Amino acid sequence: MKILKTILILLSVFLFTSCRNTGGKQDIETSNVDTLRTTKTHVNPQFDENIISKIKKHYHNKYGGKGEFNEQNTDSTYELSYRYDGTDYDNDFFHDMIYIAKNDSCKDFFALNPIIYGDLNNDMSQDLVVTVHIEGGGNANWDNEIFVFLNENDKLIFTNVTSSRDLADCEGTFLPKKIESGYLIGNSSCFGSDDNLWSPSINYITKVKLESHKLVFKSKVKAK
Numbered sequence: 001m002k003i004l005k006t007i008l009i010l011l012s013v014f015l016f017t018s019c020r021n022t023g024g025k026q027d028i029e030t031s032n033v034d035t036l037r038t039t040k041t042h043v044n045p046q047f048d049e050n051i052i053s054k055i056k057k058h059y060h061n062k063y064g065g066k067g068e069f070n071e072q073n074t075d076s077t078y079e080l081s082y083r084y085d086g087t088d089y090d091n092d093f094f095h096d097m098i099y100i101a102k103n104d105s106c107k108d109f110f111a112l113n114p115i116i117y118g119d120l121n122n123d124m125s126q127d128l129v130v131t132v133h134i135e136g137g138g139n140a141n142w143d144n145e146i147f148v149f150l151n152e153n154d155k156l157i158f159t160n161v162t163s164s165r166d167l168a169d170c171e172g173t174f175l176p177k178k179i180e181s182g183y184l185i186g187n188s189s190c191f192g193s194d195d196n197l198w199s200p201s202i203n204y205i206t207k208v209k210l211e212s213h214k215l216v217f218k219s220k221v222k223a224k
Contacts, residue, residue, distance in 0.1 A: 118179025125151035184208040
């Protein structure tokens, strides 16, 4: 089992390495940017170093100060790693590797849209949802964390971060796809009783809502 888990980690790193070499500018026509049906005009606030720095600060506060930190900046991703060799993390060659997409060139691997614009709180402004992928140590744990930035006077304000597992309404993960009619919509990828460790077989179309500045599950229907 340890050998299998190690193979899964190496495979994910290989896929991200392949993905990050295909970087480029985000194609607005192929990304899921929600177009607001309103006469009020807003320009999408730029996804820039300010957004990246807020996400990085979150992980530095969570994991920093406990071990070695490394960072790589590629065409399509920022990659953060927190490595440990202390007794608290025996048998792990790293605690967490964190992948922050800079554009949508890696969305096929993520199985979601990592950068989504749209109106989450019905104020006719473009908010931002960024999904960050995490690979966790020698135990092959992984998760996606969903960051919400609300638009206040054309400035994106970091509002909330939620684990995708808390929004799936099943044993599985929520994969955001788009913002529509005030909802964050995506797929819940859920494990059945006979599924193996890495292949959930049950899929739902899921709606998530921002309430009191927190993302909460609202509904899901079986995908056809």
